[in-house]
Every structure is written in structure tokens, then in C-alpha cells.
Amino acid sequence: MIVPDGGPLYLRVKDVIVKRIVDEVWRPGGLLPSEQKLAAELGVSPGTVRKALNELTAENLLYRQQGKGTFVASHTPQRSLFHFFKMTAADGKRQPATSRLLACARRRANREEAGRLDLPAQSRVVEIERIRELGGSPQILERILVPAKLFPNLGKSSDGELPNELYVFYEERYGITIYRANENLRAIAATAEQAKLLGLKAGAPLLEIDRTAITLDGRPVEWRVSLCDTRNCHYVSELI
Amino acid sequence: MIVPDGGPLYLRVKDVIVKRIVDEVWRPGGLLPSEQKLAAELGVSPGTVRKALNELTAENLLYRQQGKGTFVASHTPQRSLFHFFKMTAADGKRQPATSRLLACARRRANREEAGRLDLPAQSRVVEIERIRELGGSPQILERILVPAKLFPNLGKSSDGELPNELYVFYEERYGITIYRANENLRAIAATAEQAKLLGLKAGAPLLEIDRTAITLDGRPVEWRVSLCDTRNCHYVSELI
DNA sequence: GAGTGGTCTAGACCACGCT
DNA sequence: GCGTGGTCTAGACCACTCT
Numbered sequence: 001m002i003v004p005d006g007g008p009l010y011l012r013v014k015d016v017i018v019k020r021i022v023d024e025v026w027r028p029g030g031l032l033p034s035e036q037k038l039a040a041e042l043g044v045s046p047g048t049v050r051k052a053l054n055e056l057t058a059e060n061l062l063y064r065q066q067g068k069g070t071f072v073a074s075h076t077p078q079r080s081l082f083h084f085f086k087m088t089a090a091d092g093k094r095q096p097a098t099s100r101l102l103a104c105a106r107r108r109a110n111r112e113e114a115g116r117l118d119l120p121a122q123s124r125v126v127e128i129e130r131i132r133e134l135g136g137s138p139q140i141l142e143r144i145l146v147p148a149k150l151f152p153n154l155g156k157s158s159d160g161e162l163p164n165e166l167y168v169f170y171e172e173r174y175g176i177t178i179y180r181a182n183e184n185l186r187a188i189a190a191t192a193e194q195a196k197l198l199g200l201k202a203g204a205p206l207l208e209i210d211r212t213a214i215t216l217d218g219r220p221v222e223w224r225v226s227l228c229d230t231r232n233c234h235y236v237s238e239l240i
Numbered sequence: 241m242i243v244p245d246g247g248p249l250y251l252r253v254k255d256v257i258v259k260r261i262v263d264e265v266w267r268p269g270g271l272l273p274s275e276q277k278l279a280a281e282l283g284v285s286p287g288t289v290r291k292a293l294n295e296l297t298a299e300n301l302l303y304r305q306q307g308k309g310t311f312v313a314s315h316t317p318q319r320s321l322f323h324f325f326k327m328t329a330a331d332g333k334r335q336p337a338t339s340r341l342l343a344c345a346r347r348r349a350n351r352e353e354a355g356r357l358d359l360p361a362q363s364r365v366v367e368i369e370r371i372r373e374l375g376g377s378p379q380i381l382e383r384i385l386v387p388a389k390l391f392p393n394l395g396k397s398s399d400g401e402l403p404n405e406l407y408v409f410y411e412e413r414y415g416i417t418i419y420r421a422n423e424n425l426r427a428i429a430a431t432a433e434q435a436k437l438l439g440l441k442a443g444a445p446l447l448e449i450d451r452t453a454i455t456l457d458g459r460p461v462e463w464r465v466s467l468c469d470t471r472n473c474h475y476v477s478e479l480i
Numbered sequence: 481g482a483g484t485g486g487t488c489t490a491g492a493c494c495a496c497g498c499t
Numbered sequence: 500g501c502g503t504g505g506t507c508t509a510g511a512c513c514a515c516t517c518t
Contacts, residue, residue, distance in 0.1 A: 008487065034503060045489045050504090058298075060480055066504045067496035084479055185475040187427035187445035187468070205427040205445035210474075228427070234450075235425040237477055239324055240300060248506060274484060285508045290485090306485045307515035 003042055013042060013052040021061070021072055022217050028074030028177050032062070035070075061179065061216070075167045075177065084167060084181060084213075089134060089233050099164045100138075102129040102197075106148050106155045116212065116223040117147055124148035126155040128162065131197060134233055138198050141227040150176060150221060167213075176221055181213040185235065190227070198229050207235060243282055253282060253292040261301070261312055262457050268314030268417050272302070275310075301419065301456070315407045315417065324407060324421060324453075329374060329473050339404045340378075342369040342437075346388050346395045356452060356463040357387055364388035366395040368402065371437060374473055378438050381467040390416060390461060407453075416461055421453040425475065430467070438469050447475060 003012040020026050032038070035053065039046040053070055056062045060083070064070045073079070085097075109117065109125045117125065126148050132140040144166070146154070151174050163169045170176045185207060192202040206227045213222040228235070243252040260266050272278070275293065279286040293310055296302045300323070304310045313319070325337075349357065349365045357365065366388050372380040384406070386394070391414050403409045410416045425447060432442040446467045453462040468475070 010487075036503095047490075048488060051487090053504095064504060065497085067498075067502080069503060086477070086479070179480075181479040183477040183479060185425060185447065185477065186470040187447040188470075189445045203443065205429045207425065207427040207447070230426040230428075235477075237326070237423040237425065237475075239326070239421040239423060240419075250506075276484090287509075288507060291506090293485095304485060305516085307483080307517080309484060309516095 003044070009044055010048045010051040010055075013044060013049060014056060016042065017052060017056060018061070018216065024175070026072050028072050028171055030072050032070040032072070075165070075171045077165050077168055080165045080167045084178070086183075086236050087134070087140070087228060087233050088236050097132050097134055097164055099130045099132045099142075099162070101162055102131060104128045104155045104162065109145070113145055113223065116220065117145065118220050119147055126151055128155075130162070132164070137232075139229045139233060141194055141197055143225050145223045146221060150174060170221075177215060178213045178222070179216045181211050184210045186210070188227070194227060198227070200229060204229070206230075209235070243284070249284055250288045250291040250295075253284060253289060254296060256282065257292060257296060258301070258456065264415070266312050268312050268411055270312050272310040272312070315405070315411045317405050317408055320405045320407045324418070326423075326476050327374070327380070327468060327473050328476050337372050337374055337404055339370045339372045339382075339402070341402055342371060344368045344395045344402065349385070353385055353463065356460065357385065358460050359387055366391055368395075370402070372404070377472075379469045379473060381434055381437055383465050385463045386461060390414060410461075417455060418453045418462070419456045421451050424450045426450070428467070434467060438467070440469060444469070446470075449475070 003009065003016055006012070017032075026032055032053075033041070035046050035049050039049045042049065053062060053064070057064055057070075061073055062070055063073055104126065106124055106126050108122050109119060111121065113119075113125060114121050114123055117123075119125070124147075126146050128142075128144040128146075130142050130144075131138045132142060134140075148155070151170075154174075167178045170178065188206055188208045190198065190200055190202060190204045190206050194200075194206065195202045195204055198204075198206075207230045209224075209226040209228065211222075211224045211226070212220050213224065214220050243249065243256055246252070257272075266272055272293075273281070275286050275289050279289045282289065293302060293304070297304055297310075301313055302310055303313055344366065346364055346366050348362050349359060351361065353359075353365060354361050354363055357363075359365070364387075366386050368382075368384040368386075370382050370384075371378045372382060374380075388395070391410075394414075407418045410418065428446055428448045430438065430440055430442060430444045430446050434440075434446065435442045435444055438444075438446075447470045449464075449466040449468065451462075451464045451466070452460050453464065454460050
């Protein structure tokens with residue numbers, strides 16, 4: 001048996017599959033071998049492989065299509081939008097979001113930033129600042145921080161254009177796929193500078209979304225703080 | 241075969257089980273028949289029953305204990321706390337929350353309120369106002385609205401005491417189990433009155449959590465608006 | 481020891497996508 | 500027509516709980 005020892009067999013099969021995705025044996029969007037072939041290769045029964053594949057599908061790591069096969073999940077604009085963007089307009093309509101770049105530069109991380117990204121002190125990072133507009137008016141002020149090492153040319157050449165959906169871009173351009181994110185939400189008062197950028201008065205209430213995004217192997221690769229004017233939109237959370 | 245027609249068998253088995261919970265054939269905390277007995281009774285194979293039970297377990301409707309059996313999920317203080325209370329202290333510690341009742345009275349619903357609770361216009365409702373404290377200082381101002389019809393004596397006699405975990409109370413006292421909730425989050429500025437109750441200045445930013453809680457059969461039974469002082473705590477959301 | 485859920489196996493048949 | 504995943508079945512064995 002090729003799978004490592006210890007614990008239930010289907011969990012070990014899961015680990016093998018995850019490891020192959022991490023090692024880029026199978027890349028996002030790519031097709032996995034069929035259940036039967038995987039079962040034969042790993043020396044387990046098809047039912048065990050099926051259980052592993054189904055759990056990974058439930059965790060949004062894979063997706064399956066009857067008649068076609070099993071694929072590694074990847075960021076399409078749709079998936080990115082629905083999974084990682086929880087702001088919705090007050091009227092429920094999903095308006096096309098556009099973004100305006102304010103800054104994009106490389107610099108050294110301070111202590112807190114290095115800690116958040118699990119980097120050595122003083123590591124180089126790329127800082128992106130932008131404003132996202134929903135329905136024409138500025139609504140979200142974002143500061144994004146990523147390790148420079150993982151994003152080689154980002155912020156060096158003056159890339160005037162960055163796509164609105166960054167996770168699609170991370171994946172296609174740098175081979176970095178975001179699988180999970182933790183968000184902490186607060187209400188804060190806008191500083192004079194923030195207020196000006198969003199067309200508000202200083203002290204106006206803003207929804208602060210503090211997000212750490214992590215890859216499949218659990219490394220944090222993005223720290224993002226979004227400040228939202230929630231007069232015309234809100235953050236949606238479903239508790240089950 | 242006892243299960244109704246149409247669609248995959250295991251989904252029909254799920255529907256049968258859900259219906260029995262709704263009809264209180266099996267009550268929260270109660271023990272279901274074993275897989276084998278259920279399979280025999282419904283005339284399907286044990287594997288099919290198992291698949292249905294596992295999906296319902298994943299949806300937090302049931303829980304299973306090896307060697308003991310399968311039970312209908314119920315609100316314990318723990319479960320209520322972990323599933324439906326997403327505020328965490330800034331230092332990550334979960335402090336015991338206490339609450340102070342401001343008001344609890346029956347009255348007629350206005351248009352918006354009736355709409356939110358899916359009630360006829362002018363229906364009687366119970367309104368609860370309270371302040372929740374985390375670590376000694378007031379942090380959350382809550383207004384809770386429930387249909388008077390479903391909560392017979394609530395708010396009539398002056399119940400000076402209401403437990404901190406209302407969902408446990410709803411279930412034990414009125415047989416109403418909350419299974420899901422939708423929350424919409426915003427940042428707002430505190431009114432003078434709100435600020436006074438929370439020990440803040442007027443205009444201070446507050447996190448507004450607008451929640452609709454629904455039962456297993458999909459009926460909304462509680463509308464709750466929580467206003468949180470998020471200087472020392474935050475709302476946690478995990479995106480997967 | 482009896483009963484429960486958890487795991488693992490094996491195979492049949494169906495629905496779907498492609499060629 | 501072929502290969503894929505989706506469903507359904509049947510049974511063996513293990514781990515756990517309780518008496």
C-alpha cells in the first residue's frame with residue numbers, strides 16, 4: 001500500500017491527494033485520474049477513494065462533474081466573487097465592482113506586518129492601496145500586503161492596471177491559490193484622510209474587515225484591511 | 241417502500257427524517273433508531289440510511305456518537321455559544337457574557353417588523369431589550385423581536401430574569417429550536433441614547449448585526465439587531 | 481456480550497459528456 | 500459506445516459504550 005500509515009485509510013488518501021496538489025502534480029483547473037485509476041494506483045478500494053474525493057469536494061478543494069471527471073478547484077471570477085466577497089448592495093443586487101489603484105510599491109515590513117504574514121523581520125513586502133466602487137461611488141478603501149518574494153515583479157514595474165479580482169490574478173500570474181481566509185470585523189471611525197478618499201466626513205462609521213488569506217499548505221500569503229462605507233451595502237454572514 | 245417518490249433515494253430518506261423532527265416524533269436531544277432499524281423500517285439498504293444520516297450530521301441537524309447512537313441536535317449553552325455568537329474578545333479569550341434586561345413587553349408589530357417575521361400586519365410581538373457585557377463593561381445593545389403567539393407567556397408576567405443564552409431558553413421553554421440564521425453587518429454611528437447605554441459618546445462607531453433566525457421548517461421566528469462596541473472585541477468570520 | 485456507529489470492501493446499475 | 504461520476508446495495512470487521 002502506497003499511502004502512509006496511521007489513522008483511517010480514507011484520511012490518508014486525502015492527505016496523499018492534498019500533497020499532490022500542493023506539490024503541483026495536479027494544478028488548479030486540472031483533471032485528476034478517475035476513481036478507479038486512483039484506487040488501483042493507491043491499492044485501496046474505489047469506495048475509499050470516493051469518500052476521500054467527496055470530502056475534498058465538500059471542502060471546496062476539488063469539484064466533480066458527472067461524465068467528465070474530478071478537477072482541482074481554481075479561482076474563476078465567479079468563484080472568487082461568491083466565496084471571498086461577502087459585501088452585498090442593500091437592495092440585494094450584485095453590482096459589478098470596479099477598482100481604482102492608489103498605490104502599489106515594494107518596501108520592508110514592520111514588526112506587525114511580518115508577524116501577520118509569518119515572515120522574518122524586515123522582509124520585503126508589496127503594499128497595494130486601492131478604492132473599490134460599487135455602483136459608481138467609492139465604497140471600499142483597501143490596503144493589501146503580500147510577501148514580495150512570492151510575487152516577483154509585482155510593484156516593481158509600474159503596473160498601472162491590476163485586475164479587480166486579485167485571487168484570479170495571484171493564481172494565473174504567480175501560481176498562488178488562496179483556499180481559505182479568516183476575517184475579523186469591527187466598526188471604526190474614519191480618519192480625515194480615509195474620509196476624504198471615500199467622500200465622507202471625518203469620524204464617519206466604517207466597517208473594517210481585517211482578513212488573512214492562506215494557501216492550501218496553511219501559509220498566510222495576504223493581509224488585507226478593507227474599510228467599507230456601509231450606508232448602501234452590508235456584509236452577509238450565514239450561520240448554520 | 242415508505243419513502244415518497246422522486247429523486248435520489250437518500251434525499252427522500254433525509255426528507256422523511258427531517259419531517260419527523262419537525263413533527264416532533266423525535267425531539268431535540270432524543271435518540272433516533274439505529275441505522276439498521278431505520279433501514280428495515282423504510283425498506284432501503286443500511287448504506288442509504290447512513291448517507292442520509294451523515295449529511296444531516298454535516299448540516300448540524302443531528303449528531304452521532306459511536307457506540308451510543310444518533311441524536312437530534314439541541315441547543316446546549318456550548319453549541320449556542322459556538323454556532324451563533326461570533327463576537328470574540330480582542331485578546332482571543334472567550335469571556336463569560338452576562339446580560340442586563342432593559343425591557344420585555346408585548347405590543348403590536350409595525351409593517352417592517354411583521355414583514356421580517358413573516359406575520360400578518362398588526363400581529364402581536366414580544367420585544368426584548370438588553371445589554372450584554374463582556375468582561376464587566378457593556379459592549380452589546382440588543383433589540384429582539386419574536387412573535388407573541390409562539391411565546392405564550394413571555395413578556396406578560398414581568399419575568400425579571402431571562403437567561404443569557406436565549407436559544408436554549410426558546411427550546412426548553414417553548415419547544416422552538418433555531419437551526420439557522422442570516423446576519424447582515426453594517427457600521428453605524430451611535431445615537432445619543434444608544435451611546436449613553438453603552439457608555440460612549442454620541443456618534444461613536446458601532447457594529448450593527450441584523451439577524452433573522454429561522455427554524456427547521458424555514459419560518460423566521462426571531463429578528464434581532466445587535467449594536468456592538470468593537471473597541472475590545474470583533475466579529476469572526478471564516479471563509480472556506 | 482450485545483448493540484451502536486465508523487471503516488473498508490465489492491459490485492451493479494444509472495445519468496451524463498464526449499466522440 | 501465508452502468512460503466518467505452518482506446512486507444503491509450487501510456484507511465484513513473494528514472501536515466504542517453500556518450493562
